Amino acid sequence: MWIDTHTHLDDPQFDSRRDAIVSRAMQAGVDAMLAVGTTAGSSQTCVELARRFPAVYAAVGIQPNYTEQAEPDDWECIVRLAVEDRVVAVGETGLDRHWDYSSWTVQQDYFDRHIRLAQRHDLPLIIHMRDCEAETVAMLESASGRHGLRGVMHSFTGSAATARHCIELGLHLSFAGMLTYKKSEALRAIACQIPSERLLLETDCPYLSPHPHRGRRPNEPAWIVHTASCLAEVRGVELGTLADQTSENARRLFRI
Ligand SMILES: [Zn+2]
Numbered sequence: 001m002w003i004d005t006h007t008h009l010d011d012p013q014f015d016s017r018r019d020a021i022v023s024r025a026m027q028a029g030v031d032a033m034l035a036v037g038t039t040a041g042s043s044q045t046c047v048e049l050a051r052r053f054p055a056v057y058a059a060v061g062i063q064p065n066y067t068e069q070a071e072p073d074d075w076e077c078i079v080r081l082a083v084e085d086r087v088v089a090v091g092e093t094g095l096d097r098h099w100d101y102s103s104w105t106v107q108q109d110y111f112d113r114h115i116r117l118a119q120r121h122d123l124p125l126i127i128h129m130r131d132c133e134a135e136t137v138a139m140l141e142s143a144s145g146r147h148g149l150r151g152v153m154h155s156f157t158g159s160a161a162t163a164r165h166c167i168e169l170g171l172h173l174s175f176a177g178m179l180t181y182k183k184s185e186a187l188r189a190i191a192c193q194i195p196s197e198r199l200l201l202e203t204d205c206p207y208l209s210p211h212p213h214r215g216r217r218p219n220e221p222a223w224i225v226h227t228a229s230c231l232a233e234v235r236g237v238e239l240g241t242l243a244d245q246t247s248e249n250a251r252r253l254f255r256i
Helices: 018-027 040-052 073-079 104-121 131-148 158-169 183-195 219-235 239-254
Strands: 002-007 030-035 058-060 087-096 125-130 152-153 172-175 200-201
Touching: 002 219, 002 239, 018 030, 018 087, 018 219, 030 040, 030 087, 030 239, 040 058, 040 073, 058 073, 058 152, 058 183, 073 200, 087 104, 087 172, 104 125, 104 131, 104 200, 125 131, 131 158, 158 172, 158 183, 172 183, 200 219, 219 239
Parallel strands: 002 030, 030 058, 058 087, 087 125, 125 152, 152 172, 172 200
Antiparallel strands: none
Protein backbone atom coordinates (compact mmCIF):
# COMPACT_ATOMS: atom_id res chain seq x y z
CA MET A 1 0.00 0.00 0.00
CA TRP A 2 2.78 2.50 0.94
CA ILE A 3 6.42 2.72 -0.06
CA ASP A 4 8.76 4.56 2.29
CA THR A 5 11.30 5.91 -0.19
CA HIS A 6 13.78 7.22 2.38
CA THR A 7 14.78 5.55 5.63
CA HIS A 8 18.05 5.23 7.52
CA LEU A 9 17.28 1.74 8.79
CA ASP A 10 21.01 1.16 9.32
CA ASP A 11 21.02 3.80 12.07
CA PRO A 12 22.30 2.43 15.40
CA GLN A 13 19.10 3.73 17.05
CA PHE A 14 17.37 0.77 15.37
CA ASP A 15 19.90 -1.87 16.44
CA SER A 16 17.87 -3.27 19.32
CA ARG A 17 14.51 -3.15 17.50
CA ARG A 18 15.06 -3.39 13.73
CA ASP A 19 13.06 -6.59 13.24
CA ALA A 20 10.12 -5.20 15.22
CA ILE A 21 10.22 -1.95 13.27
CA VAL A 22 10.19 -3.72 9.91
CA SER A 23 7.25 -5.93 10.99
CA ARG A 24 5.34 -2.92 12.35
CA ALA A 25 5.87 -1.17 9.02
CA MET A 26 4.46 -4.11 7.11
CA GLN A 27 1.46 -4.32 9.47
CA ALA A 28 0.85 -0.62 8.79
CA GLY A 29 0.72 -1.33 5.05
CA VAL A 30 4.27 -0.33 4.12
CA ASP A 31 5.11 -2.89 1.42
CA ALA A 32 8.60 -1.63 0.67
CA MET A 33 11.24 0.62 2.20
CA LEU A 34 14.48 2.05 0.87
CA ALA A 35 17.44 1.93 3.24
CA VAL A 36 19.54 4.90 2.14
CA GLY A 37 23.28 5.01 2.82
CA THR A 38 25.15 8.09 4.07
CA THR A 39 28.75 6.77 4.10
CA ALA A 40 30.53 3.78 2.55
CA GLY A 41 30.04 1.79 5.76
CA SER A 42 26.41 2.76 6.07
CA SER A 43 25.79 1.93 2.39
CA GLN A 44 27.31 -1.52 2.92
CA THR A 45 24.98 -2.05 5.90
CA CYS A 46 21.98 -0.92 3.82
CA VAL A 47 22.83 -3.53 1.17
CA GLU A 48 23.05 -6.19 3.89
CA LEU A 49 19.66 -5.12 5.28
CA ALA A 50 18.15 -5.34 1.81
CA ARG A 51 19.40 -8.91 1.52
CA ARG A 52 18.00 -9.80 4.92
CA PHE A 53 14.51 -8.24 4.65
CA PRO A 54 12.49 -8.90 1.47
CA ALA A 55 10.66 -5.57 1.89
CA VAL A 56 13.88 -3.54 2.07
CA TYR A 57 15.84 -2.17 -0.91
CA ALA A 58 19.10 -0.23 -0.77
CA ALA A 59 20.51 3.06 -2.04
CA VAL A 60 24.25 3.65 -1.85
CA GLY A 61 26.09 6.93 -1.54
CA ILE A 62 27.97 9.43 0.59
CA GLN A 63 25.76 12.17 2.03
CA PRO A 64 27.23 15.68 1.44
CA ASN A 65 27.94 16.26 5.14
CA TYR A 66 30.13 13.13 5.18
CA THR A 67 32.08 13.80 1.99
CA GLU A 68 34.93 15.67 3.70
CA GLN A 69 35.85 12.63 5.77
CA ALA A 70 35.51 10.15 2.88
CA GLU A 71 38.68 8.27 1.83
CA PRO A 72 39.43 7.27 -1.78
CA ASP A 73 38.57 3.66 -0.82
CA ASP A 74 35.13 4.80 0.31
CA TRP A 75 34.24 6.07 -3.13
CA GLU A 76 35.52 2.83 -4.71
CA CYS A 77 33.22 0.97 -2.32
CA ILE A 78 30.18 3.00 -3.49
CA VAL A 79 31.09 2.33 -7.14
CA ARG A 80 31.27 -1.42 -6.41
CA LEU A 81 28.04 -1.46 -4.39
CA ALA A 82 26.07 0.42 -7.07
CA VAL A 83 25.88 -2.72 -9.22
CA GLU A 84 24.96 -5.11 -6.39
CA ASP A 85 21.71 -6.96 -6.26
CA ARG A 86 18.86 -5.04 -4.54
CA VAL A 87 20.59 -1.68 -4.96
CA VAL A 88 17.93 0.48 -6.63
CA ALA A 89 19.35 4.02 -6.39
CA VAL A 90 22.45 6.17 -5.92
CA GLY A 91 22.36 8.38 -2.82
CA GLU A 92 22.06 10.00 -0.55
CA THR A 93 23.91 12.72 -2.41
CA GLY A 94 23.44 16.42 -3.05
CA LEU A 95 24.55 19.71 -1.49
CA ASP A 96 24.21 21.23 1.96
CA ARG A 97 24.97 24.85 2.90
CA HIS A 98 23.22 24.62 6.27
CA TRP A 99 25.90 22.63 8.07
CA ASP A 100 29.54 23.39 7.62
CA TYR A 101 30.83 19.82 7.82
CA SER A 102 32.25 19.54 4.30
CA SER A 103 33.87 22.17 2.13
CA TRP A 104 31.89 23.37 -0.84
CA THR A 105 34.32 22.11 -3.52
CA VAL A 106 34.40 18.65 -1.95
CA GLN A 107 30.60 18.54 -1.83
CA GLN A 108 30.32 19.56 -5.48
CA ASP A 109 32.94 17.03 -6.53
CA TYR A 110 31.06 14.19 -4.78
CA PHE A 111 27.68 15.31 -6.08
CA ASP A 112 29.10 15.25 -9.61
CA ARG A 113 30.56 11.75 -9.08
CA HIS A 114 27.21 10.43 -7.81
CA ILE A 115 25.34 11.96 -10.75
CA ARG A 116 27.74 10.37 -13.24
CA LEU A 117 27.60 7.02 -11.46
CA ALA A 118 23.78 7.05 -11.55
CA GLN A 119 23.77 8.01 -15.22
CA ARG A 120 26.30 5.30 -16.08
CA HIS A 121 24.09 2.59 -14.55
CA ASP A 122 20.75 4.24 -15.36
CA LEU A 123 19.89 4.40 -11.65
CA PRO A 124 17.80 7.13 -10.03
CA LEU A 125 19.46 9.65 -7.69
CA ILE A 126 18.31 10.41 -4.15
CA ILE A 127 19.09 14.10 -3.72
CA HIS A 128 19.54 16.08 -0.51
CA MET A 129 19.33 19.87 -0.87
CA ARG A 130 19.60 22.25 2.04
CA ASP A 131 20.03 26.03 1.78
CA CYS A 132 21.49 25.89 -1.75
CA GLU A 133 18.62 25.53 -4.19
CA ALA A 134 20.10 27.52 -7.09
CA GLU A 135 23.42 25.65 -6.96
CA THR A 136 21.77 22.24 -6.75
CA VAL A 137 19.40 22.93 -9.62
CA ALA A 138 22.28 24.31 -11.73
CA MET A 139 24.31 21.12 -11.31
CA LEU A 140 21.30 18.95 -12.08
CA GLU A 141 20.47 21.03 -15.11
CA SER A 142 23.92 20.70 -16.62
CA ALA A 143 23.90 16.96 -15.88
CA SER A 144 20.53 16.54 -17.59
CA GLY A 145 21.92 18.17 -20.72
CA ARG A 146 24.63 15.50 -20.80
CA HIS A 147 22.55 12.39 -20.24
CA GLY A 148 19.14 11.23 -19.01
CA LEU A 149 18.52 12.13 -15.39
CA ARG A 150 16.18 10.28 -13.03
CA GLY A 151 15.73 10.83 -9.35
CA VAL A 152 14.00 12.34 -6.38
CA MET A 153 14.44 15.52 -4.35
CA HIS A 154 14.15 13.91 -0.95
CA SER A 155 12.33 15.52 2.00
CA PHE A 156 11.62 18.50 -0.20
CA THR A 157 11.44 21.85 1.62
CA GLY A 158 12.45 24.20 -1.21
CA SER A 159 10.55 27.01 -2.92
CA ALA A 160 7.69 26.73 -5.41
CA ALA A 161 10.03 27.89 -8.18
CA THR A 162 12.59 25.21 -7.34
CA ALA A 163 9.83 22.60 -7.23
CA ARG A 164 8.73 23.61 -10.73
CA HIS A 165 12.30 23.54 -11.98
CA CYS A 166 12.86 20.03 -10.60
CA ILE A 167 9.62 18.82 -12.23
CA GLU A 168 10.81 20.27 -15.55
CA LEU A 169 14.06 18.35 -15.15
CA GLY A 170 12.00 15.14 -14.89
CA LEU A 171 12.61 14.65 -11.17
CA HIS A 172 10.22 13.45 -8.47
CA LEU A 173 9.54 15.28 -5.20
CA SER A 174 9.26 13.43 -1.93
CA PHE A 175 7.62 14.75 1.23
CA ALA A 176 8.46 13.78 4.79
CA GLY A 177 7.14 14.56 8.28
CA MET A 178 7.85 18.29 8.01
CA LEU A 179 4.74 18.51 5.81
CA THR A 180 2.57 17.80 8.87
CA TYR A 181 4.01 20.55 11.07
CA LYS A 182 1.78 23.47 11.93
CA LYS A 183 4.09 26.11 10.46
CA SER A 184 4.56 24.31 7.12
CA GLU A 185 1.70 26.04 5.28
CA ALA A 186 3.95 27.16 2.43
CA LEU A 187 5.26 23.63 1.97
CA ARG A 188 1.72 22.21 1.93
CA ALA A 189 0.77 24.77 -0.72
CA ILE A 190 3.68 23.54 -2.86
CA ALA A 191 2.74 19.90 -2.28
CA CYS A 192 -0.72 20.68 -3.74
CA GLN A 193 0.85 21.80 -7.01
CA ILE A 194 3.02 18.76 -7.76
CA PRO A 195 1.74 16.57 -10.61
CA SER A 196 0.45 13.34 -9.07
CA GLU A 197 2.78 11.18 -11.16
CA ARG A 198 5.84 12.86 -9.57
CA LEU A 199 4.86 12.55 -5.91
CA LEU A 200 6.63 10.31 -3.42
CA LEU A 201 6.43 9.82 0.33
CA GLU A 202 9.08 9.07 2.92
CA THR A 203 9.76 9.15 6.64
CA ASP A 204 13.52 9.94 6.64
CA CYS A 205 13.47 7.91 9.86
CA PRO A 206 14.89 7.97 12.51
CA TYR A 207 14.62 11.77 12.01
CA LEU A 208 11.69 14.14 11.46
CA SER A 209 8.83 12.30 13.16
CA PRO A 210 5.50 13.49 11.76
CA HIS A 211 2.73 15.03 13.82
CA PRO A 212 1.37 13.65 16.22
CA HIS A 213 4.70 11.97 17.05
CA ARG A 214 6.75 15.12 16.51
CA GLY A 215 9.80 15.23 18.77
CA ARG A 216 9.70 11.50 19.40
CA ARG A 217 12.66 9.38 18.30
CA PRO A 218 13.15 7.20 16.54
CA ASN A 219 10.71 7.95 13.77
CA GLU A 220 9.82 4.72 11.91
CA PRO A 221 8.37 3.67 8.52
CA ALA A 222 4.95 2.78 10.02
CA TRP A 223 4.43 6.48 10.74
CA ILE A 224 4.44 7.35 7.02
CA VAL A 225 0.66 7.10 7.31
CA HIS A 226 0.53 10.45 9.16
CA THR A 227 2.39 12.30 6.40
CA ALA A 228 0.27 10.50 3.80
CA SER A 229 -3.00 11.55 5.50
CA CYS A 230 -1.84 15.15 5.59
CA LEU A 231 -0.89 15.06 1.90
CA ALA A 232 -4.18 13.41 0.91
CA GLU A 233 -6.10 16.05 2.83
CA VAL A 234 -4.34 19.05 1.31
CA ARG A 235 -4.62 17.60 -2.19
CA GLY A 236 -8.25 16.65 -1.66
CA VAL A 237 -7.82 13.00 -2.67
CA GLU A 238 -8.77 9.74 -0.99
CA LEU A 239 -6.02 8.09 1.03
CA GLY A 240 -6.31 4.94 -1.12
CA THR A 241 -5.88 6.94 -4.31
CA LEU A 242 -2.76 8.60 -2.92
CA ALA A 243 -1.40 5.22 -1.81
CA ASP A 244 -1.89 3.72 -5.28
CA GLN A 245 -0.39 6.72 -7.05
CA THR A 246 2.68 7.19 -4.85
CA SER A 247 3.43 3.44 -4.75
CA GLU A 248 3.16 3.21 -8.51
CA ASN A 249 5.50 6.21 -8.83
CA ALA A 250 8.04 4.63 -6.48
CA ARG A 251 7.88 1.26 -8.27
CA ARG A 252 8.39 2.91 -11.63
CA LEU A 253 11.26 5.15 -10.47
CA PHE A 254 13.17 2.51 -8.50
CA ARG A 255 12.06 -0.43 -10.68
CA ILE A 256 10.95 -2.52 -7.73
ZN1 LIG B 1 18.43 10.96 4.59
